Amino acid sequence: MRFSAQLLALVTLLALLAAVPPLAELFQQPFYLELGRRIMIFAIAALSLNLILGYGGMISFGHAAYLGVGAYAVGVLAHYGITNGWLQWALAIGASAVVALAIGAVSIRTRGIYFIMITLAFSQMLYYLGISIEEFGGDDGMRLPKKSQFPGLLDLDNPVAFYYLVLAILIAFLYLGHRLVNSRFGMVIQAAKANEPRTRAIGFSPYPYRLAAFVISGAMCGLAGALLVNQTVFLTPEFMNWTRSGELMFMVILGGVSTTAGPVLGAAAMLLLEDVLSGATVHWQIILGPILILVVLFARRGLAGLLPEGRRGG
Amino acid sequence: MAEALLEVRGLCKAFGALRATDNVAFDVREGETHAIIGPNGAGKTTLIGQLAGNLRPDAGHIRFAGEDITALAAHKRSRKGLARSFQITSIYREFTALDNVALAVQAQAGHSFRFWRAAREERELRDPAQAYLEEVGLGPRAGAIAANMSHGEHRQLEIAIALASRPRLLLLDEPVAGMGADETQRMIRFLGTLKGKMTMILVEHDMDAVFTLADRISVLVYGRIIATGTPDETHANPEVRAAYLGEETAA
Numbered sequence: 001m002r003f004s005a006q007l008l009a010l011v012t013l014l015a016l017l018a019a020v021p022p023l024a025e026l027f028q029q030p031f032y033l034e035l036g037r038r039i040m041i042f043a044i045a046a047l048s049l050n051l052i053l054g055y056g057g058m059i060s061f062g063h064a065a066y067l068g069v070g071a072y073a074v075g076v077l078a079h080y081g082i083t084n085g086w087l088q089w090a091l092a093i094g095a096s097a098v099v100a101l102a103i104g105a106v107s108i109r110t111r112g113i114y115f116i117m118i119t120l121a122f123s124q125m126l127y128y129l130g131i132s133i134e135e136f137g138g139d140d141g142m143r144l145p146k147k148s149q150f151p152g153l154l155d156l157d158n159p160v161a162f163y164y165l166v167l168a169i170l171i172a173f174l175y176l177g178h179r180l181v182n183s184r185f186g187m188v189i190q191a192a193k194a195n196e197p198r199t200r201a202i203g204f205s206p207y208p209y210r211l212a213a214f215v216i217s218g219a220m221c222g223l224a225g226a227l228l229v230n231q232t233v234f235l236t237p238e239f240m241n242w243t244r245s246g247e248l249m250f251m252v253i254l255g256g257v258s259t260t261a262g263p264v265l266g267a268a269a270m271l272l273l274e275d276v277l278s279g280a281t282v283h284w285q286i287i288l289g290p291i292l293i294l295v296v297l298f299a300r301r302g303l304a305g306l307l308p309e310g311r312r313g314g
Numbered sequence: 315m316a317e318a319l320l321e322v323r324g325l326c327k328a329f330g331a332l333r334a335t336d337n338v339a340f341d342v343r344e345g346e347t348h349a350i351i352g353p354n355g356a357g358k359t360t361l362i363g364q365l366a367g368n369l370r371p372d373a374g375h376i377r378f379a380g381e382d383i384t385a386l387a388a389h390k391r392s393r394k395g396l397a398r399s400f401q402i403t404s405i406y407r408e409f410t411a412l413d414n415v416a417l418a419v420q421a422q423a424g425h426s427f428r429f430w431r432a433a434r435e436e437r438e439l440r441d442p443a444q445a446y447l448e449e450v451g452l453g454p455r456a457g458a459i460a461a462n463m464s465h466g467e468h469r470q471l472e473i474a475i476a477l478a479s480r481p482r483l484l485l486l487d488e489p490v491a492g493m494g495a496d497e498t499q500r501m502i503r504f505l506g507t508l509k510g511k512m513t514m515i516l517v518e519h520d521m522d523a524v525f526t527l528a529d530r531i532s533v534l535v536y537g538r539i540i541a542t543g544t545p546d547e548t549h550a551n552p553e554v555r556a557a558y559l560g561e562e563t564a565a
Binding site for chain 2: 205
């Protein structure tokens with residue numbers, strides 16, 4: 001309701017994503033199914049990051065950690081022969097929530113650059129932990145022996161079924177995020193970001209609210225990790241590397257911080273650019289870099305900010 | 315004599331060699347408007363910071379409604395009924411005026427771990443918030459983004475936010491700072507309507523506001539309270555006149 005043009009852009013984008021499987025089928029281009037699914041999975045991860053980075057002002061530079069924890073939860077269970085999807089995904093969400101609670105409990109006590117550094121440090125610790133565990137392939141990673149199994153309900157080996165599941169989860173999270181941000185809880189999170197002394201003066205202690213937001217965000221990203229490992233069918237500590245955290249931040253910033261549509265736009269723009277540019281040259285990042293700089297300099301609310309802005313609040 | 319709502323004893327705060335608050339003691343009685351005045355650098359901001367809970371005193375204690383709150387965090391003091399306005403306007407600039415006040419209403423309405431209902435559609439938050447805006451004269455501006463409002467309106471909004479905390483003690487940090495003459499008069503008149511209904515501490519430079527509103531005045535000079543008394547007593551006190559009031563009011 002807040003940004004009608006944005007809502008339109010978001011619905012259009014989701015409709016386009018929904019149209020990908022039949023089109024890919026029609027043109028015999030299964031690659032675009034893969035790409036669309038990848039975009040949506042990263043959109044979910046970026047969405048979760050936007051919750052704390054955009055609305056909460058907590059610049060987490062270690063968000064890939066939860067992507068990794070979610071992926072490892074699925075991979076490790078599968079490694080020991082437990083392929084039940086409900087169990088795997090529940091563990092992915094639960095484990096990333098617990099990890100987010102631990103990381104958040106420490107890092108939310110700090111602000112600004114210290115917060116960025118501490119979240120980065122924690123995620124790199126997990127990255128090196130992943131590298132050091134030989135049982136799960138160390139830095140070579142390991143194959144996912146079998147995709148998550150949802151017997152009688154859904155077969156992730158069916159690329160189209162998997163695709164629509166990811167789309168459904170993305171839409172559900174967009175809606176959940178929208179409710180969350182506009183709830184009392186969301187108002188406190190935004191208030192604490194906008195003016196912390198005032199927020200304390202009217203009687204709120206921001207810490208528990210920030211921590212709760214951090215945990216919710218981590219859990220959402222954990223599910224994205226579970227989806228990602230089913231997409232790649234391969235598990236590697238690279239999921240948790242800081243470059244991946246940086247990509248997630250870029251997606252949020254490119255798409256538009258604290259907007260509903262932003263993370264989806266950002267993930268789509270970034271991955272499509274990567275796809276197009278990497279086809280043109282192996283040094284595609286040389287082109288991507290300046291584009292990001294231009295966005296940060298000239299479109300401060302990202303791609304979503306380029307759309308006409310509706311009246312806020314009311 | 316009414317019982318003291320706020321009791322400050324032996325309060326000290328030093329920044330290095332500077333004794334910004336030096337053994338300060340005073341009482342604020344239930345229902346009174348107690349002004350704190352003093353020249354620039356007298357330590358008013360430091361004192362307010364300690365009363366509101368943003369600064370920890372080095373020594374001394376603060377009792378509020380019979381309870382020692384010296385070590386209590388700012389947000390907990392607010393919940394006990396000690397609300398403040400800020401000298402430099404402190405509002406949520408991106409939010410509407412109504413959002414600003416509704417947040418203060420929300421803060422008093424129990425915990426905010428409510429994740430589903432849209433807060434902007436909750437009448438139990440919006441209706442009282444609208445009422446506080448009406449009270450300070452900002453009713454028609456409820457939907458305006460705070461950043462687009464005038465300085466005078468910001469000062470009014472500050473008061474509305476503080477009132478929305480339903481305080482027992484209202485800590486007003488220079489409520490007419492930077493206001494034009496007309497706006498100042500309007501604000502003084504408005505604060506006059508609160509007088510007696512609410513206990514207030516008024517830290518102010520504007521002598522017109524102080525002498526119109528205050529029941530008692532404490533004069534702070536170099537971190538010390540050199541006198542506490544009625545406006546008449548304060549005006550007549552030679553020590554105060556020498557230290558602070560000077561020739562402008564002696565004339």
